[in-house]
Amino acid sequence: MSRWNAARAEAEDEERLDSEERADPSLERIEQRKRQRLAEWKDRVTEEEATHNNNFAPVVGDWRVRVAQARSKRAAAER
Numbered sequence: 001m002s003r004w005n006a007a008r009a010e011a012e013d014e015e016r017l018d019s020e021e022r023a024d025p026s027l028e029r030i031e032q033r034k035r036q037r038l039a040e041w042k043d044r045v046t047e048e049e050a051t052h053n054n055n056f057a058p059v060v061g062d063w064r065v066r067v068a069q070a071r072s073k074r075a076a077a078e079r
Contacts, residue, residue: 017033050056 017037045056
């Protein structure tokens with residue numbers, strides 16, 4: 001039930017924001033609101049969510065190095 005209420009509240013917020021954007025079509029104002037919504041969303045993402053969902057984990061190091069290491073481990077395991 002709480003998921004439903006959260007989804008409904010989020011949908012209502014989106015509708016409210018969309019109606020506000022239609023009322024003020026200024027591109028600068030729309031971009032400012034988008035940046036503000038993104039900042040609010042980032043604040044809501046907690047450290048716990050980042051540990052349970054890799055999409056929220058900070059990227060450390062170069063992805064190319066990790067891919068090369070994974071390939072070498074896979075090649076060593078196949079031998």
